Amino acid sequence: MPPPGGFEPVKYKRNLPLRGPSGLVILGGVTAVCAYGFYRVGKGNLEKRELQREKVWSRIHLVPLLLAEGDRDAYRRQQAALEREREIMKDVPGWEAGKSVYNNPSHRSAETIVVI
Amino acid sequence: MSRYLDPAESSKPYKDPTPLPADIPKVKELGVSSAPLKSAAFFLGAFCKDYNEDFMLCKAENRDPAHCLKEGRRVTRCAQELITKLRENCLSEFEKHWNCLENNNQEYYHCRKDERVLNKCVFEKLGLVKTIPGTPEGKTPIHEVKNPVYTGVQK
Numbered sequence: 022m023p024p025p026g027g028f029e030p031v032k033y034k035r036n037l038p039l040r041g042p043s044g045l046v047i048l049g050g051v052t053a054v055c056a057y058g059f060y061r062v063g064k065g066n067l068e069k070r071e072l073q074r075e076k077v078w079s080r081i082h083l084v085p086l087l088l089a090e091g092d093r094d095a096y097r098r099q100q101a102a103l104e105r106e107r108e109i110m111k112d113v114p115g116w117e118a119g120k121s122v123y124n125n126p127s128h129r130s131a132e133t134i135v136v137i
Numbered sequence: 138m139s140r141y142l143d144p145a146e147s148s149k150p151y152k153d154p155t156p157l158p159a160d161i162p163k164v165k166e167l168g169v170s171s172a173p174l175k176s177a178a179f180f181l182g183a184f185c186k187d188y189n190e191d192f193m194l195c196k197a198e199n200r201d202p203a204h205c206l207k208e209g210r211r212v213t214r215c216a217q218e219l220i221t222k223l224r225e226n227c228l229s230e231f232e233k234h235w236n237c238l239e240n241n242n243q244e245y246y247h248c249r250k251d252e253r254v255l256n257k258c259v260f261e262k263l264g265l266v267k268t269i270p271g272t273p274e275g276k277t278p279i280h281e282v283k284n285p286v287y288t289g290v291q292k
Contacts, residue, residue, distance in 0.1 A: 065286040071279035072246055072287060075269050079245070082182030083174055085189040086216050089209030090166055092202040093157070099202065101155035128201035 099131070164210045167217055175243055176235040177223060179267040180259055185215035226262035230255040245280065247289040252280060 042050075107118040123129065145151075157163070174181075182189070188211045195205040223231050234251040241247035259265050272278045279285070 061286060068279065068282070068286050071269075071272065071276075074271055075245055075279055078182070078269050078271075079175055079178035082178045082189070085185075085192045085209075085212045086167065086174075086181065088196065089192060089205070089212045092205060092209050093164075093166075095202040096161075096206060097155065097157045098153050100158050101153050104155070128199055128204075130200075 095130070102131070161206060162210065164213050165217065167213060167220065169220060172235040172239040172243060173220075173231070175238055175245075176231065176255070177220060179269075180223065180263070180265045181216055181219055183265045183268070184219045184263075185212060188212045188215045222263055223259070227255060227258040230258045241289065246285065246287050249280065249285075249288075256280070 103119045110116045110118060121129065169177075188208070192205060192208040192212045195208045198204065230251070234248060234255045237248035237251045238245070245252065256267055267280060269278050269280070
């Protein structure tokens with residue numbers, strides 16, 4: 022015989038606690054984060070190119086200045102070496118101090134340097 | 138003795154005390170180290186454009202150091218004038234920027250804050266603008282980008 026008021030309803034619904042966001046949400050989130058990351062990488066690559074351009078031009082602007090200074094020093098050493106050569110070879114008839122061994126008018130920097 | 142002797146590997150110092158020949162006019166060397174030069178590079182390019190191009194054209198004619206001494210002196214004098222002007226007008230900004238470069242591996246992008254102050258001062262006092270040739274059309278030049286990806290690790 023049923024109890025008065027009838028049986029209580031059968032508990033057939035699942036009673037599971039919430040286990041965090043669904044797979045779709047996580048997948049979507051990961052995709053979004055990755056997409057943003059790649060966007061930043063792309064922007065960063067473009068920026069890197071411009072930074073490189075800036076660096077190169079800052080050096081290009083300094084080339085004449087440094088070259089001029091180096092040239093003055095090179096010229097000073099060249100003249101000193103010539104003077105030394107003239108002094109050493111003064112007894113050899115027909116010796117031309119500083120004459121190149123090549124028949125080429127274009128400039129060649131010295132193959133050897135003298136460390137005094 | 139046909140081998141090239143690297144002065145850096147020599148056991149003796151690579152010095153030659155002989156001065157320049159007397160017929161060459163003397164010019165005081167700039168004597169500025171790398172960080173201030175890098176800080177002033179774009180202003181140097183703008184201020185001394187004519188002299189620099191003249192010198193480089195001369196060098197293209199002939200690579201002999203004796204060929205372009207006159208143009209080279211002009212370049213150095215112009216650079217000296219610019220550095221003097223910078224120091225007269227924007228001393229604190231200039232020093233701040235190049236000290237920042239010195240402390241940050243001489244990378245411009247670490248020092249944008251100091252650079253903007255310096256650029257503003259130089260534009261107001263000397264009228265020189267930093268422009269990077271070859272920047273794509275319609276894009277903000279990299280030194281004026283408000284929120285760049287590459288910044289210093291510590292701001």
